Structures are given as structure tokens and as C-alpha cells.
Amino acid sequence: MTGAGLQRAASVPSPAPTPCLWPDGLPPRVAGLRALLAPGQGAPAAGSRPRALLVDVWGVLTDGTRAFPKALEALAAARALGVPVVLVSNTSRRSGELAAMLAVQGIGETHFDAIVTGGELAFHHVRALSEPRRLEGRPPLTALVLGHQPGGHWAAAAGLAATDDPDAADLVLGVGILGELDEAVPCGQERPDAPTLEILRRAAVRRLPMILTNADRRVRLAGRLHAGIGILADAYRAPGGRPGGSVTVFGKPGRAVFGAGLALAGRVPPREALMIGDTLTTDIAGAAALGARTLLVSREGSHAATLHPGPGGALCAGGLAGLIEETGIRPDHVMEALKW
Template sequence: MNAPEAIASLAAVAPAYKAIFCDVWGVVHDGVAKHAAAEAALTAARRAGCHVVLLTNSPRPNEGVRRQLDGLSFSPEAYDAIVTSGDVTRRLIAETGRPLLHVGPQRDLDLFAGLAAEFVDEARAEAVIVTGLHDDTTETPADYAPLLERLKRRDLPMICANPDVVVHRGERLIFCAGAIARDYERLGGRVAMAGKPHAPIYAEAQRVAGVAGPAEVLAVGDGLNTDIRGANAYGADALLIMAGVHRDELGGFDVAGEVLGAHLGGQDLAARFFMPRLV
């Protein structure tokens, strides 16, 4: 595979694209504070004519993510639209038509607003929707092993609203819904994934951006198995942000492109560009 190219700024490559699909957590904020340089870079790209879509595996609808960004004082001038895993999840829930068990925190309940879905306890559930851990500050996926074994014995299908396995919250690594879905799949459970790296969220982002296809898109992200794998499957060029969730794995900010390319290639991944942080 070709070695990814180190770039100094988004502005160096953005003019070649009509749209930027940019990850949120780990790229534009860390869950505690915004990354002001990323905000400035995306704002400049928009002013230069790029359509910026924030593409996130958040299990919330896009309006919930918008409120979170507002709370971090992230400028609405930095993006045109937000597409979330939660948006795609709502469609999957509507198509399921079964009584659902919700596994996740109370803060995710706005995901279900306006849906006709019926939410029930474990005994009556015919399907499962996972938005996260009930308490990601104290729990780990291991706490859910008994539940998953019971669900698998009944062969209940699962919808995963956030395929991310882990994210950084400040300096702390926390588990996401994807970790529970991963463990359910390992048991042989059936899982429908709503977000990156799966196709439905990219189709929605393409529709929102109004582009003809992936050749017109630069996908920006820090997650190898979500952002980069998703960009590769979709067919867009990928810009890997090194300071995100894999910052301890990728060999440091000064890694040679050939070394990084070999690391990615070993996982059947490829990136067109890389940089320490989005600037």
C-alpha cells in the first residue's frame, strides 16, 4: 500500500475536495473541551467552499450533538451539518417493529423521542438497542456478560447505536456501546451496526453533503476501525488524526509515512494523509 503523506494543515489539501466528513470526538473535542485549532481549520475549509459534515458515532440524534457542541462553545460556522449514528439508529428501530430492551444511560433517551417503539423489560423484549454502558465511569463490558449470555440464549437481535469500542474523555479511556456489541457478536449474537464503519451513515452523509460520490470527499478521523475503515469501504480519501484514540499505538507524531503505512496495511487499512491534530 502507498505510504500516507504527512501534511501540516487541512488547508493544504481541502481545495481538492467538495466535502469533508469529519469525526467529532477525538478530533474536534475530547469530551471536556473543544480543539480550537480544529474549529478554525474547518471554518476555513467551509469559507473556501467545502461542505463540512460532522460524522459521528454518537448514539444521540444530531440535535443532541449540536447542543453538546454549543456547550463546548464550538462554532456553528465550522460545519454545515451533523450526521450521527443515532440518526441511522432511529431508522433501524422504526424498521424493527419489536418490543425493545434499552441498554444504556438515561442521557441517551432523547434518541427515542417521537418514535412509536415499545420499550420493555428484559423478560418481554424481542430485540435489544444498546446505546452505551449504564454508567461508563464505573462499569466495563465484563459487567454485561451475564446479560449478553441470557440474550443470546433467546437469540435476540441487537441494534448498536454507537460502534465505537472506546473513546477518550479528557485523559480517561471509557467504553462505548460498540464494546458490548463486540462481546455479543463473539457469543454468536446478531448485531446491526448503525454508524461508522458501516455503509448507511456514509450514504446519509453523502446525501446531506450533496456530493456525487466518495471521490469528492475527504474523511477525517482518529479511529482506525471506525473512521479509517469506514472511509476505505466507502471509497473516500482518509486523513488520519494521530492524537486521538490510537495515540499510544501509532508510533508518535514523527512516525515516517512508510512505517505508518505498514502498520495500517497490516490491518487492511489505508490513509491518504496524516497529521498530529486537525489544524
């Protein structure tokens, strides 16, 4: 497996925290999930209340090592009202692997009805490519594996042989995360480091197809920001400014993962679902494109440093306004941390 790092931007000292007012022009803040779901709690009329919740995992329910108790209480309360909860994650893990990881943190059947992951969708895609070779008794497809997946990846289970050599590969498989990412790097400007770019260039010369099992460009784990393998897509399509190889990306903001989540929720129409996530470009943008309502959770997610400047900083209106202007993506609601 090939690890990869990132080019780091020069560190910029964090500005001193400043008081933040909440102007009317920004998405409204929500004190708790009951404001959107519970009858008699100021929630919308019954016909407009969300009938299903699609919920991101990292930054919303856990930091990767510990669960957020108030978030779990909120999901349990929603399910007690009969609202199905489907976890929709960009992790490279398969759905069952994610469920096992979450169970260790105390996140289980009380809190959600089903899980769908980008890794699960990618696994079935890859196995469909590799299965004919197995049935015909031919050597397996060989994958150049980029990235690091804590706990290991599923390439072999999908019928692939792994390699570090672009010249020996049939395809490129991106899994997990890359190196740590400087907080000063703006959204959308994350870049692979020079060694990784050279590997991509060699693979692109051979026009190897790339399959990314996770669309995230940045992931916060235990408070530290990492680049996700989603940043490999742009670099591979045009390495060195020249046309590169084809790229298939699984997970949010793609339609397939949301469609799978809505199906698991009981085939609820997108307009009747609420997506809760921490990342504008994946969670919020993907759900909004389908017509679902969206709730951005700010304190522990990928935008935490921007939305909560300074140690223990409150949710800052200026930070949110800047992100919305920078990305062109606007959530319907915002909440510091998921709670009931």
C-alpha cells in the same frame, strides 16, 4: 438502564519516548488542511482537490468537553473556500442533540453545514419497528438497554419501553459507552466484562435482535479511554462460542452513514470527498471502502497512546506502522491535530 464494564488487561509500563523518523513508506504527514484544499498553497490541482469534507467529532474537533480551536479554524477556512463540511459521528445521540452539545462548546454553523449520526439512523430504524404497535394500540416493544449515554437515551421517544431484564425484552438496544478501557488492550481485542457477557447470553438464548446505535469499539473522552458498545456485536453473535442473535450496527464503518453524509454535502461522489477521523477501523476503513480519501488525526483520538508514546510524545512512525500492520487499514494522509 444497564451499565457495563470491561475486563482489564494487565497494565504495561509505557516505554520511554524515543526519537521517531518518518520513512517514505508511510502515509505522508500533512502540516495543515490548506495543503489539501487551498489554491496556491501546494494543494492538488483543482480537479483533484476534495469537494467536500466528512469530519468525525470526538478526537478531531473536541475531547467531549472542550473544542479544539485550531480544528474549528480549519473548518471555517474550508467553508470559506466553498467546501461543504458534514459532521459524521458514531455517537448514539440524535443529530439535533449532538448539535446542541457542540453549540455549548462553541461549535456551530460557522464550522459545519450538516450533521449525521449513527444514533439518528438508529432512531428512525427503531421508530419504524415500534410505530405499527402504537397505531394498533398494542403495548410498546420493550428494549433491554445496554451501555451508558451521557444525558440519557432516546428509547422512549422512539416508542420503546426500557427494561433491565433480558427475559422481559423484545430486543437489545446498545447506547453510548461501556466502562473505562485499559490502554494496553490491543485494537480489536476489547471484551465485555463477565456480568455483561451473562446478560448477552440470556438475551441470545431468546434470539432477541440487537440494535447498536454506535459502532465504535473505543472512545476517548476528556483524555480517558472507554470501550464503545461496538464491542457487543461479536460477543452477541457467538456468546460462549455458540450461535447468538442477529445484530444491526449503525454508524461508521457502515455505508449508510457515509451515504447520508455525502447526500447532505450535495451528493458529492465518494472519490471527491475527504474523510477526517481519528479511528482506523471506523472513520478510515469505512470511507476508504467507498473510495473516499482519508486523513487520520492522531494526537487526541482513540490511537493516541500508540501514535504518541510518552508524555507529550511526537507522532511516531513506528506506532503508525504497527497499527497499519495490525489492522490492515491505511489512511491517505496523517496529521497530529486538525488545523488550517
